[in-house]
Amino acid sequence: MKEEKKKTKQPRWSDLNLTNEKLIKMYHSMLLIRRFEERAAQEYGKGKIGGFCHLYIGQEAVGVGTIEALREDDYIYTSYRDHGQAIARGVPINESMAELFGKVTGISKGMGGSMHFYDIEKGFMGGWGIVGGHTPLAAGTAFATKYQGRDSVTICFLGEAATNQGVFQETLNMAELWKLPVIFICENNGYGMGTAISRAVAGDNLYEKAASYMMNRGAVNGMDVIEMYREISKAITIARTEFKPTFLEARTYRYRGHSMSDPGQYRTKEEIEEYKKLDPIETFGRELIEWNIVTEADLEKMDEEIKAEVLKAVEFADASPQPPLEMLYENVYA
Amino acid sequence: MQLSAFMRNNFFTEIMATITYIEAISKGLWEEMERDSSVFLIGEDIGVFGGAFKVTKGFLKHFGEERVIDTVLAETAIIGAATGAAVVGMRPVAEIQFSDFVTTAFSQLVNNTASIHYRWHLSCPMVVRLPSGAGIHGGPFHSRNPEAWFFHQPGFKIVAPSTPYDAKGLIKAAIRDNNPVLYFEHKRLYRHIKGEVPETEYLIEIGKGDIKREGNDISVITYGSMVHMALEAAEVLRSEHGVSVEVVDLRSLMPLDTELIFSSVRKTGKVLVAHEDNITGGIGGEISALISQHCFEYLDAPIQRLGSLDTPTPYSPPLEEFFLPNTKKVVAALIELAKY
Ligand SMILES: Cc1ncc(C[n+]2csc(CCOP(=O)(O)OP(=O)(O)O)c2C)c(N)n1
Ligand SMILES: [Mg+2]
Numbered sequence: 001m002k003e004e005k006k007k008t009k010q011p012r013w014s015d016l017n018l019t020n021e022k023l024i025k026m027y028h029s030m031l032l033i034r035r036f037e038e039r040a041a042q043e044y045g046k047g048k049i050g051g052f053c054h055l056y057i058g059q060e061a062v063g064v065g066t067i068e069a070l071r072e073d074d075y076i077y078t079s080y081r082d083h084g085q086a087i088a089r090g091v092p093i094n095e096s097m098a099e100l101f102g103k104v105t106g107i108s109k110g111m112g113g114s115m116h117f118y119d120i121e122k123g124f125m126g127g128w129g130i131v132g133g134h135t136p137l138a139a140g141t142a143f144a145t146k147y148q149g150r151d152s153v154t155i156c157f158l159g160e161a162a163t164n165q166g167v168f169q170e171t172l173n174m175a176e177l178w179k180l181p182v183i184f185i186c187e188n189n190g191y192g193m194g195t196a197i198s199r200a201v202a203g204d205n206l207y208e209k210a211a212s213y214m215m216n217r218g219a220v221n222g223m224d225v226i227e228m229y230r231e232i233s234k235a236i237t238i239a240r241t242e243f244k245p246t247f248l249e250a251r252t253y254r255y256r257g258h259s260m261s262d263p264g265q266y267r268t269k270e271e272i273e274e275y276k277k278l279d280p281i282e283t284f285g286r287e288l289i290e291w292n293i294v295t296e297a298d299l300e301k302m303d304e305e306i307k308a309e310v311l312k313a314v315e316f317a318d319a320s321p322q323p324p325l326e327m328l329y330e331n332v333y334a
Numbered sequence: 335m336q337l338s339a340f341m342r343n344n345f346f347t348e349i350m351a352t353i354t355y356i357e358a359i360s361k362g363l364w365e366e367m368e369r370d371s372s373v374f375l376i377g378e379d380i381g382v383f384g385g386a387f388k389v390t391k392g393f394l395k396h397f398g399e400e401r402v403i404d405t406v407l408a409e410t411a412i413i414g415a416a417t418g419a420a421v422v423g424m425r426p427v428a429e430i431q432f433s434d435f436v437t438t439a440f441s442q443l444v445n446n447t448a449s450i451h452y453r454w455h456l457s458c459p460m461v462v463r464l465p466s467g468a469g470i471h472g473g474p475f476h477s478r479n480p481e482a483w484f485f486h487q488p489g490f491k492i493v494a495p496s497t498p499y500d501a502k503g504l505i506k507a508a509i510r511d512n513n514p515v516l517y518f519e520h521k522r523l524y525r526h527i528k529g530e531v532p533e534t535e536y537l538i539e540i541g542k543g544d545i546k547r548e549g550n551d552i553s554v555i556t557y558g559s560m561v562h563m564a565l566e567a568a569e570v571l572r573s574e575h576g577v578s579v580e581v582v583d584l585r586s587l588m589p590l591d592t593e594l595i596f597s598s599v600r601k602t603g604k605v606l607v608a609h610e611d612n613i614t615g616g617i618g619g620e621i622s623a624l625i626s627q628h629c630f631e632y633l634d635a636p637i638q639r640l641g642s643l644d645t646p647t648p649y650s651p652p653l654e655e656f657f658l659p660n661t662k663k664v665v666a667a668l669i670e671l672a673k674y
Contacts, residue, residue, distance in 0.1 A: 113649030194383030
């Protein structure tokens with residue numbers, strides 16, 4: 001009895017070897033993504049950012065919980081909804097904002113824009129605009145690292161609607177058959193554009209799509225950065241030591257439209273409000289305060305600092321030059 | 335605009351409504367669905383969402399979900415299923431959200447769909463709507479003009495309207511055609527181009543081009559978004575250089591209206607072939623070859639071509655502008671031709 005009580009006095013992450021510093025970093029990373037994107041939305045409204053821009057707001061815990069569990073020599077692939085994972089991976093926000101602005105200082109030199117972030121130094125392999133099209137690339141990278149005798153893992157984020165692409169099933173089969181160190185993190189945010197998952201995927205549990213390959217699989221609360229970290233850590237160990245893939249369904253929600261031009265008539269305001277109560281940043285912040293890891297004032301100060309940093313990124317992007325015209329031809333061939 | 339006035343004077347005196355290019359496509363689809371219950375729509379987000387560009391807004395409510403089918407995100411299956419339905423008496427109209435994504439349905443289209451009639455003598459009356467084109471800062475995967483890939487594959491009819499009038503007449507003709515028709519609709523024209531369209535029913539014959547402006551000195555052979563640039567450039571050549579430019583809008587890319595092309599070239603003796611797709615391997619190469627073969631003795635200048643530059647589409651707005659053809663570039667090409 002006494003033992004039990006003592007146990008509950010422990011924070012729920014006590015089994016995870018997370019330092020206070022690391023916990024604060026996770027919070028910081030989520031907040032940085034949130035503020036970066038809120039600002040990006042404003043700049044889009046002002047016409048500073050063009051084309052298509054998909055925000056990650058609401059889903060931050062998935063990217064941060066996953067990426068915080070990685071090593072520097074691991075790789076990350078993701079879809080066009082890619083700002084969050086890039087920032088979580090430490091891709092600098094100045095260069096990220098500059099990419100949105102289409103400037104030459106951007107991480108893809110202004111050639112890719114919002115959907116095509118990329119930073120090889122950080123093992124951030126993009127940023128891909130064709131839904132599901134990046135999934136076999138992740139398998140290929142995992143194949144290569146295994147072949148090269150490295151114990152890196154490759155993470156492949158994808159939306160739940162992306163699992164409907166044939167290429168994704170082809171990739172799952174290959175990954176399990178070849179025992180590849182790749183982890184598929186399916187960000188189930190309930191919608192593919194305006195189509196609810198119930199109208200798009202047959203069957204109840206999305207993660208069971210991996211069942212026919214007998215792949216390691218499961219679902220995780222994607223609104224909870226600690227749960228993400230916990231489940232990913234298990235999958236990473238399996239990938240590094242046994243060279244086996246995992247398919248994880250992270251249940252999450254996007255607050256904003258599919259892209260900037262989506263009025264969102266396919267869902268109710270109440271539904272959005274319900275999910276906002278589970279907000280990954282707010283809930284985790286409260287927990288950090290409860291466990292005396294930070295104070296309310298600390299978090300407020302952090303928020304102010306982040307906002308200032310994001311503002312500087314906007315200034316950097318604004319002041320950066322356009323790519324020179326001759327750059328159009330420069331990179332068609334190696 | 336000038337174009338609609340031209341059409342009014344030349345083609346009809348009926349009651350007209352001024353509508354946008356996108357409204358013209360919607361109206362054409364709507365009328366055909368009302369007319370023929372074997373016509374149905376299939377595609378991603380076309381129902382509840384009303385389509386990524388809202389071409390099919392309001393269709394679900396009126397026609398119901400049996401005929402306005404929101405599919406899963408799976409282009410291969412959409413095209414394959416449309417083909418399977420078409421061969422047993424349906425007339426599916428499939429929407430590929432952006433023409434770039436047709437890549438994932440490539441095998442279905444070029445292997446299965448395109449060869450059905452040749453193998454079985456069975457008609458495959460389906461339409462694939464393909465919103466295409468750059469100029470909206472969509473970057474490399476949301477800006478393509480992939481018509482040439484399919485132009486190379488026998489078995490398709492291909493159309494690419496430039497005006498609301500043509501857009502409506504061609505979508506209706508495409509739906510009634512007994513072959514697979516690829517319908518390229520330019521995203522930038524959707525809300526930018528308005529024009530007059532008759533209230534009464536009309537069709538535009540697939541395979542027939544249209545002279546959008548008559549002229550005597552140079553022919554511009556073009557289609558889609560570039561028709562508008564060619565018309566603007568023609569006006570500049572007239573007013574600033576005293577050169578009379580004829581603008582031939584192909585409207586159909588397969589089959590090509592070679593008679594119209596040749597008669598225009600034989601009249602002017604100088605020709606610019608222009609399209610928004612990049613130059614190398616574009617349809618303009620084939621048209622140029624046909625002209626040189628059939629109109630050689632009429633030519634006073636080498637055939638000129640204009641298109642996007644041969645690179646992927648960059649996101650950067652100034653680079654995208656540099657990459658794309660525009661009115662200025664058409665003017666420059668025409669001035670060069672005029673010198674011969
Ligand atoms: C092959 C392909 N088809 C369609 C699209 C258009 N599109 C972009 S995102 C999207 C919905 C994807 O939903 P999901 O995979 O759940 O990811 P989410 O946007 O929710 O993050 C669609 C239909 C595309 N980019 N590529
Ligand atoms: Mg989704």
